Amino acid sequence: MLTAFDLLPTILAAAEATALPAQHPVREVVIEVAYLAASVLLMLGLRGLTRPDKARRGMQLAAIGMLVAVLGTLIDFRIVDYTWIALGLIVGAGVGAAMSIWMPMTAIPQRTAISHAFGALAATLVGISHYDYVTRVLGEQVSRFDMAALGFEVIFGSLTITGSLMAFGKLQELLPSAPITYKFQNASNIGLFVLAVLMFLFLVFTSSDSASHTVLFYLMVLVGLAVGVLIVIPIGGADMPVVISLLNSYAGLASSATGFVLGNNVLIIAGALDGASGFILSILMSKAMNRSFTNVLFGAFGAPTAAAGAASTAGLSVRPISVEDAAAQLAYAREVIIVPGYGMAVAQAQHQVRELAELIEKRGGEVKFAIHPVAGRMPGHMNVLLAEANVPYDKLLEMDEINDQFSRADVALVIGANDVVNPAACNDPSSPIYGMPILNADQAQSVIVLKRSMNPGFAGIENALFYDPKCSLLFGDAKASLSKLVAEVKTA
């Protein structure tokens, strides 16, 4: 492979021979060095996240890396006017800071989703601006290679913008979180996607100096926006961890494609890191649900499968429990495992959970938390909420670590979780979630489930655990129930 040194004589000759409008060799070297430093800092920063005690410091390195990249870019000789840059930076920093300071931790999935939309918006607009500059202002041809990169950039970018906005709408409950389905949905989505690919190929292989090329380019952006909407609306709330990870990956790929277009390595590197991260997370999330990507994206979970599950529990009854009895069980338990789910996040009950756990520990019991990978609406959602409530992270155990310990636990306390403790995943091949790895809450000596009502969970699947004789249900809002439990355990 050629190195920069091998190329050096050629570079110098070329630099002399060409008539680029302005050459600022010193600045260019400074910029490239800044980008190199930024790339290294970003990678070191992410590496910090492999250890909880090093994570904060790592992220500070990454933030410095980002600052270095921005400062480097600001001395680019093509920038002649800083007014709009300053305005954008000030407004953006203000809005970003406000969002991060006042956003409650329960709203993290929404914030992440909308933030993906902002990142993708920036990448898409940079792509459009580049296309417009080359074709209209300079009146030049866009090379095939650049057009291919631009195409990737605006397609990934535009579908991530609207896809993330839809995900935001669902998480914020501005849109129904249940899947929105209609006839020929998959066929029409695939058709639209194929259309986008055809437009892309046409743009790459035709000359870019015609008006029709320009029209088609903007049409492709519109198709990308439409694909983003249509691909996310049929996906239900419980599948959001996969969707949000996938959108994370797409936002990264759009940034990387921007780097290909602009010939900018720090963009390529940062985008690739982001793309890899989102991709890995979406694979982990899919595995944790025992479903394939295609199944999540095109499977529109719901109606047809609910009936199958419901039949098997007909004639069985559940055992409600009073606050007093539940409190007594917890107060005298030696080992309690708490299984939090999305219901805890909705009720914002994490502080009450921590209070209850502390009380039990004060009485001599031991409390651990079992965290399923897809509990909540994004990867790691439960960990952040419990950390916010001051639960030390060594008490938050992953599925593989804790599953063997359920059989020793006196009580498994399930708070607003459903599918992740459904034994049908292990023993009912007809269940839509069959094969999904679950938390073995059913192996505990007794199980107490905090639940709002007997409505089946989001996926519409009945949960045999609730009908298990050793399982009792405490109905009501999780936060209210927990507050009552805390009061009772105190006096027990």
Added chain:
Amino acid sequence: MTSLSSVFLLAAEGSSTSLTLPFLRFYVFVLAGFIGYQIITKVPALLHTPLMSATNAISGISLVGSLVAAGAQFSKFSTFLGLVAVTAATINVVGGFMITDRMLKMFKRQEPK
């Protein structure tokens, strides 16, 4: 096309290896993706939410491209798109890093009794 890379491009186009530059970019992309894979697979599930908000902040690197579009006065249209892009990317970067830090600050070990 920025700086040195444009010189690379010219150099590459001037020689018989006009594919060198695009391929260099693929090398960078593939190697960075590989490093990303190696690092991210070692991040514990405990930190997956901060990981996502961190990579989300990092994807705001498009800010670098937006700055040139907003400041170069290529055209009014470009400047406008650049302004919106700078704003959006900055929200992403500043908000992303700040909230990641806020989250990471909350993760504590159990205090020894």
